[in-house]
Amino acid sequence: MKKYLYLCLAIVGIAVFASCKSQKAVVASFSDLDGEWSVVELNGDKLSDGKQLLVIDVARKHLSGNAGCNRMTGNIEYSDAQKNIIKFSQVATTRMACPGMKGEQDFLQALNNVVRFQTEGTEKPVNTIALYGTDNSKLMVIEKK
Secondary structure, X not given: OHHHHHHHHHHHHHHHHHHOOXXXXXXXXXXXXXXXXXXXXXXXXXXXXXXXEEEEXXXXXXXXXXXXXXXXXXXXXXXXXXXXXXXXXXXXXXXXXOOOOHHHHHHHHHHHHOOEEEEOOOOOOOOEEEEEOOOOOEEEEEEEO
């Protein structure tokens, strides 16, 4: 009787294991970053205003967009030898004064601390990417426009 019990448990275990389809994570490449991106999460907070916009030109390794109130421009440091490692350097903004500049300051600080990127989904094309800091904390999530 115990043999049948163990046999039934084994069959059920195998059936459950076989029915679980594991989805492979999609790996974002540098070329996936090309285009316009809305910032949908910043430092763990969901954003709904859509003020921050990143425009990434992979061919030129250039960044532009809107930091919330001010326009911005900068360079992208990336090497094919170090996959998913990225740095936004020499980021400059216009200097307009707007009410509620804290969101823009937080965004620029987070952008300055980015060191790597990773896809947030399991499907191609890549539409959502997370940007991480040196301590592996998620600084922001961007979504393709």
